[in-house]
Amino acid sequence: MPEYRPQSIEQKWQERWRSGRAFEVTEDPGKPKFYCLEMFAYPSGHAHVGHVRNYMIGDVVARMKRMRGFNVLHPFGWDAFGLPAENAAIKNGTHPETWTLENIAHMKGQLQRLGISYAWEREIATCLPEYYKWNQWIFLKMLERDLAYRKRSSVNWCPSCNTVLANEQVVNGGCWRCGTTVTTRELEQWFFRITQYADELLDDMTQLGEWPDKVLTMQSNWVGRSQGARVTFALESNAGRALPPPQQRASGSDAIEVFTTRIDTIYGATFIVLAPEHPLVQRFAGESPDPAAFRAKVAKFTSQDRSARLTGEVEKEGFDTGRRAINPFTNEPVPIWVANFVLMEYGTGAVMGVPGHDQRDFEFARKYGLPITIVVQPDGETLSAETMTEAKPGAGRLVASGEFSGLDWEEGNRRMTEAARQRGIGHGTVQYRLKDWGISRQRYWGTPIPVVYCETHGLVGVPYDQLPVELPKIAAFSGRGDSPLAQIPEFVNTTCPECGGPARRETDTMDTFVDSSWYFFRFCDPRNADLPFDPEHVGYWGPVDFYSGGVEHAILHLIYSRFFTRVFRDLGMTHLSEPFARLLTQGMVLKSGQVMSKSKGNVVDPDDMIQKYGADALRLYVMFVAPPEKEIEWTDAGLEGSFRFLARVWRLADSLCDTIGGHGIPAPSAVALNDEERALRRKTHQTIKRVTIDLDPRVHLNTAVSAMMELVNELYAFCSHTRCGPVSEDSDNVGVVERPATIAVLKEAVEALVRMLSPFAPHMAEELWESLGHRDGITAAGWPEYDETVAKAEEIVVPVQINGKVRARITVPADTPEDDLRTMVLADAQVRSHLDGRAVQKIMVAPNGRLVSIVVQHG
RNA sequence: GCCGGGGUGGCGGAACUGGCAGACGCAUCGGACUUAAAAUCCGAAGUCCCCACAAGGGACGUGCGGGUUCGAUUCCCGCCCCCGGCACCA
Numbered sequence A: 001m002p003e004y005r006p007q008s009i010e011q012k013w014q015e016r017w018r019s020g021r022a023f024e025v026t027e028d029p030g031k032p033k034f035y036c037l038e039m040f041a042y043p044s045g046h047a048h049v050g051h052v053r054n055y056m057i058g059d060v061v062a063r064m065k066r067m068r069g070f071n072v073l074h075p076f077g078w079d080a081f082g083l084p085a086e087n088a089a090i091k092n093g094t095h096p097e098t099w100t101l102e103n104i105a106h107m108k109g110q111l112q113r114l115g116i117s118y119a120w121e122r123e124i125a126t127c128l129p130e131y132y133k134w135n136q137w138i139f140l141k142m143l144e145r146d147l148a149y150r151k152r153s154s155v156n157w158c159p160s161c162n163t164v165l166a167n168e169q170v171v172n173g174g175c176w177r178c179g180t181t182v183t184t185r186e187l188e189q190w191f192f193r194i195t196q197y198a199d200e201l202l203d204d205m206t207q208l209g210e211w212p213d214k215v216l217t218m219q220s221n222w223v224g225r226s227q228g229a230r231v232t233f234a235l236e237s238n239a240g241r242a243l244p245p246p247q248q249r250a251s252g253s254d255a256i257e258v259f260t261t262r263i264d265t266i267y268g269a270t271f272i273v274l275a276p277e278h279p280l281v282q283r284f285a286g287e288s289p290d291p292a293a294f295r296a297k298v299a300k301f302t303s304q305d306r307s308a309r310l311t312g313e314v315e316k317e318g319f320d321t322g323r324r325a326i327n328p329f330t331n332e333p334v335p336i337w338v339a340n341f342v343l344m345e346y347g348t349g350a351v352m353g354v355p356g357h358d359q360r361d362f363e364f365a366r367k368y369g370l371p372i373t374i375v376v377q378p379d380g381e382t383l384s385a386e387t388m389t390e391a392k393p394g395a396g397r398l399v400a401s402g403e404f405s406g407l408d409w410e411e412g413n414r415r416m417t418e419a420a421r422q423r424g425i426g427h428g429t430v431q432y433r434l435k436d437w438g439i440s441r442q443r444y445w446g447t448p449i450p451v452v453y454c455e456t457h458g459l460v461g462v463p464y465d466q467l468p469v470e471l472p473k474i475a476a477f478s479g480r481g482d483s484p485l486a487q488i489p490e491f492v493n494t495t496c497p498e499c500g501g502p503a504r505r506e507t508d509t510m511d512t513f514v515d516s517s518w519y520f521f522r523f524c525d526p527r528n529a530d531l532p533f534d535p536e537h538v539g540y541w542g543p544v545d546f547y548s549g550g551v552e553h554a555i556l557h558l559i560y561s562r563f564f565t566r567v568f569r570d571l572g573m574t575h576l577s578e579p580f581a582r583l584l585t586q587g588m589v590l591k592s593g594q595v596m597s598k599s600k601g602n603v604v605d606p607d608d609m610i611q612k613y614g615a616d617a618l619r620l621y622v623m624f625v626a627p628p629e630k631e632i633e634w635t636d637a638g639l640e641g642s643f644r645f646l647a648r649v650w651r652l653a654d655s656l657c658d659t660i661g662g663h664g665i666p667a668p669s670a671v672a673l674n675d676e677e678r679a680l681r682r683k684t685h686q687t688i689k690r691v692t693i694d695l696d697p698r699v700h701l702n703t704a705v706s707a708m709m710e711l712v713n714e715l716y717a718f719c720s721h722t723r724c725g726p727v728s729e730d731s732d733n734v735g736v737v738e739r740p741a742t743i744a745v746l747k748e749a750v751e752a753l754v755r756m757l758s759p760f761a762p763h764m765a766e767e768l769w770e771s772l773g774h775r776d777g778i779t780a781a782g783w784p785e786y787d788e789t790v791a792k793a794e795e796i797v798v799p800v801q802i803n804g805k806v807r808a809r810i811t812v813p814a815d816t817p818e819d820d821l822r823t824m825v826l827a828d829a830q831v832r833s834h835l836d837g838r839a840v841q842k843i844m845v846a847p848n849g850r851l852v853s854i855v856v857q858h859g
Numbered sequence B: 001g002c003c004g005g006g007g008u009g010g011c012g013g014a015a016c017u018g019g020c021a022g023a024c025g026c027a028u029c030g031g032a033c034u035u036a037a038a039a040u041c042c043g044a045a046g047u048c049c050c051c052a053c054a055a056g057g058g059a060c061g062u063g064c065g066g067g068u069u070c071g072a073u074u075c076c077c078g079c080c081c082c083c084g085g086c087a088c089c090a
Helices: A006-019 A049-067 A083-092 A096-113 A129-144 A194-207 A213-223 A246-251 A263-268 A279-287 A291-302 A306-311 A359-368 A409-422 A535-541 A556-570 A606-613 A615-624 A636-660 A675-695 A701-722 A740-757 A762-771 A818-827 A829-835
Strands: A033-038 A071-073 A148-158 A163-165 A183-192 A226-235 A255-260 A271-274 A318-326 A333-339 A350-353 A426-431 A451-454 A458-461 A493-495 A502-505 A546-550 A583-586 A589-591 A795-802 A805-813 A840-845 A852-856
Touching: A006 A096, A006 A606, A006 A615, A006 A762, A033 A049, A033 A535, A049 A071, A049 A096, A049 A546, A049 A583, A049 A589, A049 A606, A049 A615, A049 A675, A083 A096, A096 A606, A129 A148, A129 A458, A129 A556, A194 A213, A194 A556, A213 A556, A213 A583, A226 A263, A226 A409, A255 A263, A255 A271, A255 A350, A263 A409, A271 A318, A279 A291, A279 A318, A291 A333, A318 A359, A350 A359, A409 A426, A606 A615, A606 A636, A615 A636, A615 A701, A615 A762, A636 A701, A636 A740, A636 A762, A675 A701, A675 A740, A701 A740, A740 A762, A795 A818, A795 A829, A805 A818, A805 A829, A818 A829, A818 A840, A818 A852, A829 A852
Parallel strands: A033 A071, A033 A546, A271 A333, A546 A583, A795 A852
Antiparallel strands: A148 A163, A148 A183, A226 A255, A226 A318, A226 A426, A271 A350, A318 A333, A451 A458, A451 A502, A493 A502, A795 A805, A840 A852
């Protein structure tokens, strides 16, 4: 008997799949489609087992769906633009393109050695002009529809390297290369107007029933919708005059507009706080008695570390501007302060301070001696402004709120919003945390933004027929100066498409998240030279039915992809709004409790494991050790266990293939079976049922493997009794199985097992399938079917509880009627000894006769 | 602080809708085979207690404390801890 030697088998089948184009697909209206996708890879160099876990999970699903008759699209590609390539160029002098393409070649080899069933002919790499051309195309469409626009925004700047830094190049506030403290600079940058879709992105999450709750929550936090109102506080100098009409007032500087979610507390608003960057602050400074001192106080706040201010690590501080505004509900003047905790980026950059009902305002008021007024009294409490030690946010009844006093706070909120609207001093509104997506990167290795700046025509999009704007080759990377592209005159200097006059190219490139926001559509039509994709192809394959990847992409990538899908929809290129029907976020692979990384030196290279145990054992181990969503701790012993299991299956099938591989073996349903044969057949069908459901729809890959292990254990026991198969070798008289019924049930069991195992261990399964006498490959063999009546147990063991404790077990035929069951239980000797003569108060049978429960008097 | 997920043997993990807790595997121990070992095959095993031992029996046991129920890992209430997200967001 040949030993299980995975290496030669795996090479053999990988070569056959490749030459037979086994996983390439075309559209087939006669078959249901299934689009199975794993997040494509960043070609960082060598993939470790943590990276490839995701691909193995997807491959099990793809292979299983193929066997179940689906037309499966399972493509792969490379998220090939990005900073590490550029960093490598700066450090080692390798060109980003060379570095990237070499990494792709290596990682592709690793994936092929794992036997992942990709349609490699559809492979894409985002760094190729044939791909990024379409990023530019999409950008121009967005520009036309006012979904792309320019505005000033700040970037990280290293004053020593004299260059812009990406967020990930800022380490603890310093430059990644020289450690110099990073400052910020204002630059004109490009934005995508994702906020236009904020409501839709939030509301449509109800359609994402097959996404993890975790991801939905994260996205919903990210969009951060809050319902509230904008209210205008007039400046005191204008208090005597009648207010001008609202449209003039909103833009005028004689009033302050605040955003609040609790307009019902406005009678308790005893001060106003402006962000240091608020436009009125500069005016107040100019009008103040000592403008220099005023500005110095403002500058103290604006110079505070940006991120620290945003995260609230800086102590709350403020100062009184000396100016006052009129609370439009109380008509009382309130002081206007400036403080570092108010952010210009959110809302209107001005807030009303309600210290009685907002903890932050409370602390601020106590610190600076500002008045506190209670305007909401919670049920069963009487608050007092003098004695309270913290603010009381939340529910209650309005007090000291004029005509609104006595109302419940929610009702008050509605009425006061309406009152503000009627009086022209405010309106209900919705505020989002989500901001427009800044896509400009002052980097080389990305998609050039297809825009030129003409001296006479200003900003002009590059015409579609001139796409792509190709990245020029750069000889050397210094990591200094402006955008690398700005340093190449041949690139920068161009002509205006409108007038032919001199023009300057945009030198920023796009955020690489643009590349990944639509690649799943490109896979449907990867070589299209006229469009990003043909709507017909996406119409057939879309949406992605099963998408898996790391939870680190829960927000950005997944929300940008949802945004892009809606943009394509509005361009008439797809009917879809949601790109991914089902999402699985796979857990990480840890080694000694830590994430694998090159710097920690704890990476496990799949190639090493393949060499030692084979790709099949590696795949099986990773699937078996935990559910796909959970993180796993790598152990060599576990991998060895999986190898042992595969070798056990190998010995079983190999030793039986002469017996069960022949022709003319009857179907198990056509012959009379003895008890043992019937039991094996039942186990076979039970296993098929469990594995089928565990894989689809549940994707509980670990329990599917357990079920197959149980079947193998049962098969070994069966062989041991019938003296055949792998256990016959040891014995003196090798058992030759002659009973056709035995052969029939063995054949059914082994063939079902091999087929079910094939998504996990495809090479071995193909090899065994072939040695069992099949020619057409295991995918064509289809998924085994189970017969519910065969799977059903004939006899069941019914536990008997007496006062909640299991005291006996009786074996009865399945489907014993409840009444009979009661009688049998009460007649059972064991039960009677436990009853000990006590009277039965109650006896009940669990649904399907799974358990009998008796209640007796204690005694 | 708000939101989401979780806490089960020595370890990874099972348990579909409230019905035998610990499937399957790892590690461990024992037996068979072997001159021996490895490999393989077969078997044991939650904890504690009773019994000289075994057979057998009992108590306890799914983070903690209560509750509902004939019956709770599962449902409800109140806590503790761990992981993840958001957060001076008005």
